[in-house]
Amino acid sequence: xxxxxxxxxxxxxxxxxxxxxxxxxxxxxxxxxxxxxxxxxxxxxxxxxxxxxxxxxxxxxxxxxxxxxxxxxxxxxxxxxxxxxxxxxxxxxxxxxxxxxxxxxxxxxxxxxxxxxxxxxxxxxxxxxxxxxxxxxxxxxxxxxxxxxxxxxxxxxxxxxxxxxxxxxxxxxxxxxxxxxxxxxx
Amino acid sequence: xxxxxxxxxxxxxxxxxxxxxxxxxxxxxxxxxxxxxxxxxxxxxxxxxxxxxxxxxxxxxxxxxxxxxxxxxxxxxxxxxxxxxxxxxxxxxxxxxxxxxxxxxxxxxxxxxxxxxxxxxxxxxxxxxxxxxxxxxxxxxxxxxxxxxxxxxxxxxxx
Numbered sequence: 001x002x003x004x005x006x007x008x009x010x011x012x013x014x015x016x017x018x019x020x021x022x023x024x025x026x027x028x029x030x031x032x033x034x035x036x037x038x039x040x041x042x043x044x045x046x047x048x049x050x051x052x053x054x055x056x057x058x059x060x061x062x063x064x065x066x067x068x069x070x071x072x073x074x075x076x077x078x079x080x081x082x083x084x085x086x087x088x089x090x091x092x093x094x095x096x097x098x099x100x101x102x103x104x105x106x107x108x109x110x111x112x113x114x115x116x117x118x119x120x121x122x123x124x125x126x127x128x129x130x131x132x133x134x135x136x137x138x139x140x141x142x143x144x145x146x147x148x149x150x151x152x153x154x155x156x157x158x159x160x161x162x163x164x165x166x167x168x169x170x171x172x173x174x175x176x177x178x179x180x181x182x183x184x185x186x
Numbered sequence: 187x188x189x190x191x192x193x194x195x196x197x198x199x200x201x202x203x204x205x206x207x208x209x210x211x212x213x214x215x216x217x218x219x220x221x222x223x224x225x226x227x228x229x230x231x232x233x234x235x236x237x238x239x240x241x242x243x244x245x246x247x248x249x250x251x252x253x254x255x256x257x258x259x260x261x262x263x264x265x266x267x268x269x270x271x272x273x274x275x276x277x278x279x280x281x282x283x284x285x286x287x288x289x290x291x292x293x294x295x296x297x298x299x300x301x302x303x304x305x306x307x308x309x310x311x312x313x314x315x316x317x318x319x320x321x322x323x324x325x326x327x328x329x330x331x332x333x334x335x336x337x338x339x340x341x342x343x344x345x
Contacts, residue, residue, distance in 0.1 A: 018230070045216065049218070053222045053324070054344060060227060086245050125208055128208075143202065175201065
């Protein structure tokens with residue numbers, strides 16, 4: 001039985017010994033971060049899935065070689081970022097335009113349902129889409145579930161940790177202004 | 187999930203918590219990715235040694251310096267006592283040209299991430315080998331030399 005309190009180091013060493021529950025706990029904790037890292041590189045959901053899968057295999061390869069288990073999230077984010085860049089280079093694709101493609105809608109009509117059912121959610125999401133790429137990228141990582149540390153955010157985006165706090169504040173302010181302060185509350 | 191004592195960065199803005207909820211609805215982690223990640227533990231090494239990916243031209247080369255006709259990709263893997271240099275030449279099929287160092291005969295197979303061995307060969311006396319692969323596969327090489335040398339498995343690569 002895995003308790004949520006188990007440290008990454010403990011989970012890693014148990015997973016290296018074949019403990020599936022410990023491994024699942026690692027996956028559950030960081031899969032949102034790995035996914036968001038690929039998506040902020042503006043990969044399609046299909047390419048992001050490849051990046052995420054390769055990233056998890058990399059961790060399995062390195063289960064007994066992670067030197068600093070407390071920084072496992074940053075290690076995964078760095079690995080996912082490198083893999084994302086490789087996929088971009090391999091594709092020889094054009095650099096994405098300013099089209100807000102950060103969130104290609106999934107196959108189902110989740111967005112439509114969202115907009116219809118919750119007007120407030122709809123205006124919040126539209127406001128998010130209207131932000132600059134820099135803001136969308138940063139906020140998308142911060143939206144990962146579980147919430148990432150600034151070190152993990154920096155690793156995912158290749159961004160100095162010191163720049164994250166001020167940028168985050170500015171982007172959230174802008175989001176509030178676009179969406180309407182009264183509607184969303186302070 | 188708003189206050190993690192080890193993580194003071196993440197005193198969540200309520201707006202961010204709303205966005206997180208929306209991201210979970212609009213752009214969720216695909217279920218097959220989570221399932222793949224969970225099953226990936228089955229690939230952990232038991233007896234083999236890892237030959238780690240040290241160089242991948244697709245990771246290193248700035249895109250601007252590569253021409254569109256430059257279809258070959260070079261990779262280097264290394265374990266404690268074996269280096270595997272690989273060149274991938276992509277046409278309809280992907281030819282993998284390999285070189286073991288130290289040179290010598292060994293069984294070399296390409297194992298796909300569904301467990302299938304998709305190609306196998308033996309290196310020659312000079313440590314050279316060639317495998318035909320399929321673009322889009324994710325594989326690793328497994329190199330078996332004369333005992334007592336332990337089997338070596340390379341990092342996974344996307345072909």
